[in-house]
Amino acid sequence: MFQRPKFQTPGRRASKRLQMFEKKANKMLQIATQTLEHSTGFSLGTRRSALHLESREDIVDEQEMENYLVCVMALQRLMQSERSLMVGIVPLQHQHQVFEIVIRDAMDMVVQDGESIASRAKRCINRHDFAAVLVVFPILKHLLTMRPEFERTVEGCDYNVRSKFASILNTLHGTGAKALEDFIESVRSDPSTQLPKDGTVHELTSNVLVFLEQLLDYVDTIGGVLAQDPVYSNALTLIPGHGKVDKNKALVGIYIKKVLVQLNLTLVGKSDLYSDIYLRAVFRLNNNHYVLKALQRAGLLDLVQLSEPDCEESYHDMIRENKKAYSQSWSRVLSHIWGTEDAPVAMAHAGKLRDKDRHLIKERFAGFNKEMEEIAKVQRSYSIPDVELRESLKRDNKEYILPKYHAFYEKYSTVPFTKNTEKYIKYAPAQVSALIDRFFDVAA
Numbered sequence: 001m002f003q004r005p006k007f008q009t010p011g012r013r014a015s016k017r018l019q020m021f022e023k024k025a026n027k028m029l030q031i032a033t034q035t036l037e038h039s040t041g042f043s044l045g046t047r048r049s050a051l052h053l054e055s056r057e058d059i060v061d062e063q064e065m066e067n068y069l070v071c072v073m074a075l076q077r078l079m080q081s082e083r084s085l086m087v088g089i090v091p092l093q094h095q096h097q098v099f100e101i102v103i104r105d106a107m108d109m110v111v112q113d114g115e116s117i118a119s120r121a122k123r124c125i126n127r128h129d130f131a132a133v134l135v136v137f138p139i140l141k142h143l144l145t146m147r148p149e150f151e152r153t154v155e156g157c158d159y160n161v162r163s164k165f166a167s168i169l170n171t172l173h174g175t176g177a178k179a180l181e182d183f184i185e186s187v188r189s190d191p192s193t194q195l196p197k198d199g200t201v202h203e204l205t206s207n208v209l210v211f212l213e214q215l216l217d218y219v220d221t222i223g224g225v226l227a228q229d230p231v232y233s234n235a236l237t238l239i240p241g242h243g244k245v246d247k248n249k250a251l252v253g254i255y256i257k258k259v260l261v262q263l264n265l266t267l268v269g270k271s272d273l274y275s276d277i278y279l280r281a282v283f284r285l286n287n288n289h290y291v292l293k294a295l296q297r298a299g300l301l302d303l304v305q306l307s308e309p310d311c312e313e314s315y316h317d318m319i320r321e322n323k324k325a326y327s328q329s330w331s332r333v334l335s336h337i338w339g340t341e342d343a344p345v346a347m348a349h350a351g352k353l354r355d356k357d358r359h360l361i362k363e364r365f366a367g368f369n370k371e372m373e374e375i376a377k378v379q380r381s382y383s384i385p386d387v388e389l390r391e392s393l394k395r396d397n398k399e400y401i402l403p404k405y406h407a408f409y410e411k412y413s414t415v416p417f418t419k420n421t422e423k424y425i426k427y428a429p430a431q432v433s434a435l436i437d438r439f440f441d442v443a444a
Helices: 010-040 062-086 092-126 136-153 159-188 203-227 230-237 247-271 277-298 300-307 311-334 345-349 355-380 387-412 429-437
Strands: none
Touching: 062 092, 062 136, 092 136, 092 159, 136 159, 136 203, 159 203, 159 247, 203 230, 203 247, 203 277, 203 300, 230 247, 247 277, 247 300, 247 311, 277 300, 277 311, 277 387, 300 311, 311 355, 311 387, 355 387, 355 429, 387 429
């Protein structure tokens, strides 16, 4: 029967073995790295010499992630080497026992480091630092890639040994699932009450889309995480022809849709804090337009449409509704030139205007001038950051107001209703157009 060497205590032997492991691992680091990059497509950058994780509080950075993955790969290669070395040296009936003794401490170290990463990620979740949690998904992705080879290496070993690698995966899986669901909750309960004074895109919107875009690199991994949640697996079965769609893409699409629905609800709630109802419409317009463009640009829309084919059209509908609400800002301007009592034009051109008619025309020009100057002043401070949207809104404004003002101007600008023409007829249609061009530009 195989016996331990009597001149070593278990503690000294374990310490020596770990030192030997580190020496071997350092020698194999380069080979392991190359193998990892070749087999998984995961490209590692410049690495530090130490294998152990840095213990900066809570944050697991990319370098630590790389170090951990290389450490796991190195362990895997060393375990395979130990297996091979035993052949012909250790009796067959003792090989599993010896192998377990050799790898136990190293496996424990890898498990502990994995649990440390998960624990720190959970602390990031608790303080809503979700960008820092994203490191869990690449680790989980690459460990899942390594799992089949790990399982073959420890085949025949005690269950406690065989289950260690699975325990890392389960821990990271649970952490990833918590991060995804807590992210939705963080969008719902976003505490910020400060709204952009100019109605531009909210920081929450930008942050949400950045987070969602980064999920695209790990669709299969995240799909596997979501598949374990009955909410998502049941939603998947409701997709027409769900058996023909990519399961993981569809699951991630369902998740993205949930995030977007919550984001929209949160933004609508926040926008109600604007006292200026037209600035409120601009805010909603900016955010909806930003979301749609980001979905299209990043490829997120393709995933969402697997479960919600009308998603794009829904955003177009909201944008049209926002534009319609914004267009009502012209109501006070139009009230002076459109749909009000007309002065008798025939009499006006014949020079037979009554004092009442002269006063009416003066009031309408003066009212238009005042409201036009006011809306120009206010809307210069509105922000439309997207150039295409900004120009389209200016174009819509011109198409909405200029024909009406042009008709009014042509009708009354030559009528002798005042000796002080410049006071009342301040803007030709071309000048109104120029004023509109200065909208959404605080420097204008």
